Amino acid sequence: MRIVVLAGGIGGARFLRGLKQAVGPDSDITVVGNTGDDIHLFGLKVCPDLDTVMYTLGGGIHEEQGWGRADESFSIKAEMKEYGVGPEWFGLGDKDFATHIVRTQMLGAGYPLSAVTEALCARWQPGVRLIPMSDDRVETHVLIEEDGEKRAIHFQEYWVKLHATVDAKAIIPVGAETAKPAPGVLEAIAEADVIVFPPSNPVVSVGTILSVPGIRAAVAKAAAPVVGLSPIIGGSPVRGMADKVLEAVGVETSAAAVARHYGSRAASRSDSGKGGGGRREGLLDGWLVDSSDAGAVAEVEAAGIACRAVPLWMTDQDATAEMARAALALAEEVRGA
Amino acid sequence: MRIVVLAGGIGGARFLRGLKQAVGPDSDITVVGNTGDDIHLFGLKVCPDLDTVMYTLGGGIHEEQGWGRADESFSIKAEMKEYGVGPEWFGLGDKDFATHIVRTQMLGAGYPLSAVTEALCARWQPGVRLIPMSDDRVETHVLIEEDGEKRAIHFQEYWVKLHATVDAKAIIPVGAETAKPAPGVLEAIAEADVIVFPPSNPVVSVGTILSVPGIRAAVAKAAAPVVGLSPIIGGSPVRGMADKVLEAVGVETSAAAVARHYGSRAASRSDSGKGGGGRREGLLDGWLVDSSDAGAVAEVEAAGIACRAVPLWMTDQDATAEMARAALALAEEVRGA
Numbered sequence: 001m002r003i004v005v006l007a008g009g010i011g012g013a014r015f016l017r018g019l020k021q022a023v024g025p026d027s028d029i030t031v032v033g034n035t036g037d038d039i040h041l042f043g044l045k046v047c048p049d050l051d052t053v054m055y056t057l058g059g060g061i062h063e064e065q066g067w068g069r070a071d072e073s074f075s076i077k078a079e080m081k082e083y084g085v086g087p088e089w090f091g092l093g094d095k096d097f098a099t100h101i102v103r104t105q106m107l108g109a110g111y112p113l114s115a116v117t118e119a120l121c122a123r124w125q126p127g128v129r130l131i132p133m134s135d136d137r138v139e140t141h142v143l144i145e146e147d148g149e150k151r152a153i154h155f156q157e158y159w160v161k162l163h164a165t166v167d168a169k170a171i172i173p174v175g176a177e178t179a180k181p182a183p184g185v186l187e188a189i190a191e192a193d194v195i196v197f198p199p200s201n202p203v204v205s206v207g208t209i210l211s212v213p214g215i216r217a218a219v220a221k222a223a224a225p226v227v228g229l230s231p232i233i234g235g236s237p238v239r240g241m242a243d244k245v246l247e248a249v250g251v252e253t254s255a256a257a258v259a260r261h262y263g264s265r266a267a268s269r270s271d272s273g274k275g276g277g278g279r280r281e282g283l284l285d286g287w288l289v290d291s292s293d294a295g296a297v298a299e300v301e302a303a304g305i306a307c308r309a310v311p312l313w314m315t316d317q318d319a320t321a322e323m324a325r326a327a328l329a330l331a332e333e334v335r336g337a
Numbered sequence: 338m339r340i341v342v343l344a345g346g347i348g349g350a351r352f353l354r355g356l357k358q359a360v361g362p363d364s365d366i367t368v369v370g371n372t373g374d375d376i377h378l379f380g381l382k383v384c385p386d387l388d389t390v391m392y393t394l395g396g397g398i399h400e401e402q403g404w405g406r407a408d409e410s411f412s413i414k415a416e417m418k419e420y421g422v423g424p425e426w427f428g429l430g431d432k433d434f435a436t437h438i439v440r441t442q443m444l445g446a447g448y449p450l451s452a453v454t455e456a457l458c459a460r461w462q463p464g465v466r467l468i469p470m471s472d473d474r475v476e477t478h479v480l481i482e483e484d485g486e487k488r489a490i491h492f493q494e495y496w497v498k499l500h501a502t503v504d505a506k507a508i509i510p511v512g513a514e515t516a517k518p519a520p521g522v523l524e525a526i527a528e529a530d531v532i533v534f535p536p537s538n539p540v541v542s543v544g545t546i547l548s549v550p551g552i553r554a555a556v557a558k559a560a561a562p563v564v565g566l567s568p569i570i571g572g573s574p575v576r577g578m579a580d581k582v583l584e585a586v587g588v589e590t591s592a593a594a595v596a597r598h599y600g601s602r603a604a605s606r607s608d609s610g611k612g613g614g615g616r617r618e619g620l621l622d623g624w625l626v627d628s629s630d631a632g633a634v635a636e637v638e639a640a641g642i643a644c645r646a647v648p649l650w651m652t653d654q655d656a657t658a659e660m661a662r663a664a665l666a667l668a669e670e671v672r673g674a
Contacts, residue, residue, distance in 0.1 A: 079435030098416030
């Protein structure tokens with residue numbers, strides 16, 4: 001079974017580990033990774049989401065932290081401070097630096113990010129095919145307002161430096177409009193047996209991937225069922241500060257609202273039959289909400305999306321594998337519906 | 338007193354530490370550093386000689402090793418091996434990597450190497466003005482012969498990887514012919530009160546600096562006396578493998594032969610009076626040989642270079658300071674001669 005997952009960082013990576021366990025070693029999983037969080041630091045290209053997936057599935061992740069390398073040291077960070085070179089708010093360890101140095105060297109030699117990612121994965125053997133959403137530079141910026149002045153800042157500055165304590169007025173995937181999907185992305189989506197939206201951030205992770213022209217349309221018209229898992233439980237993000245960026249795009253922080261934000265494929269098909277082509281295409285056939293959000297099932301189904309309530313806390317790998325099984329089961333239910 | 342020193346790596350750096358001690362805190366020392374050893378590794382610009390001077394005078398050097406940082410870790414090197422990215426033969430520590438990352442970032446932002454070096458020195462406070470010989474890329478290559486095939490390799494590959502175990506057929510400072518002296522180099526030489534050649538490698542350190550068009554001529558016509566210290570004691574290099582590269586340029590490994598290789602300023606002046614302008618200009622007014630080479634004094638003086646035999650082993654900083662005092666005393670002796 002060919003599974004395609006559109007993944008952000010920590011949530012996506014942990015879900016993928018459960019998915020791998022659920023489907024076993026013969027699985028064929030393609031991960032389309034978000035690169036909108038990418039940032040140039042110290043002249044190096046840093047790809048936080050790709051690396052989180054790669055380290056998590058390759059056994060190198062700092063488990064408690066969820067990002068960065070296990071058994072990490074911070075010599076370079078200390079040196080940078082001595083040199084007075086910032087930013088100090090982004091914590092790169094020495095081992096992690098090595099990844100960025102190799103990546104930057106390969107990019108400088110002319111390899112596209114997708115080829116570089118493949119080369120890095122040759123070491124990590126994540127057990128999935130990891131493809132960046134695009135080889136082109138896309139950087140998510142966040143529009144904030146300070147003292148009445150609007151200012152767009154890099155997503156990492158918003159997320160890591162400001163901890164999303166300031167309201168986001170808009171989320172802008174800079175460069176997305178001219179970006180092309182990386183080689184293999186559209187093919188993988190077209191040939192998939194199942195497409196999964198893991199409980200990643202629907203705006204700055206999955207949303208950014210979908211903002212690359214061609215990817216949203218490919219998902220919308222894919223033959224495979226598309227199922228998602230809610231990153232919102234009981235009105236709060238499972239982790240991170242997704243509520244802040246949902247607010248920026250006018251979406252309530254609830255499992256049902258996120259499903260409606262992704263939209264129903266069935267409803268879109270029926271709309272387009274009625275000539276309602278103006279709306280953007282719906283993407284979901286199925287949606288999982290947490291057991292505690294069972295009350296949202298009816299609302300999601302009313303929107304034209306099959307919905308089930310199951311435990312969605314990724315407390316450990318077994319629990320996560322169970323979530324993945326539930327997603328695949330829902331996909332089978334809705335297949336060809 | 339304004340002192341200009343043309344310095345390579347370890348030998349030059351240790352001599353400079355002694356010189357600083359000898360002349361005290363009010364000294365005005367300009368170091369013209371060799372950049373022919375520079376190499377691009379992992380996409381980063383590495384300047385071994387500049388860094389050795391900077392770390393040694395700034396208190397960050399690995400004392401026993403003579404290069405690299407004290408209390409160093411090697412996470413990145415281990416990671417590079419995991420990624421299969423070489424070369425493995427060049428040992429860069431994590432702290433050292435930070436220097437190269439900062440340098441590469443600044444170069445990428447458009448700053449010339451001289452400005453970058455100044456910025457790095459703002460942290461290290463070496464107590465001298467350290468200027469690269471040139472802001473232009475010059476790379477010393479070594480012509481070797483393997484299985485009857487001649488091949489030019491980077492100096493670091495010859496020195497660090499091959500440990501100079503292969504004969505050097507020629508030393509080629511690639512790029513030197515079109516390089517310009519960095520801002521301040523010619524001015525410092527012209528305004529110097531004393532010019533010193535420390536016991537650095539006469540071919541691949543001082544020789545490379547002199548290969549930048551304009552620098553040799555500036556030294557030759559400088560108002561200040563020019564004195565040097567022999568890097569050869571008793572027919573062997575004090576450290577390193579200078580004999581291999583001396584052979585490549587047809588110079589015997591002896592204190593006297595190196596002096597004659599640099600040449601006598603007095604003899605050049607007298608030659609040019611006779612219209613013998615075809616030969617390259619001599620540079621030395623004075624030359625120090627080790628006490629054990631006292632027998633060479635007469636030969637050096639016969640070549641038109643004032644020569645004294647004093648202890649030249651840099652066994653500790655006091656001994657090195659004494660060498661520096663001897664060099665300055667010789668400069669006073671020959672001043673205006």
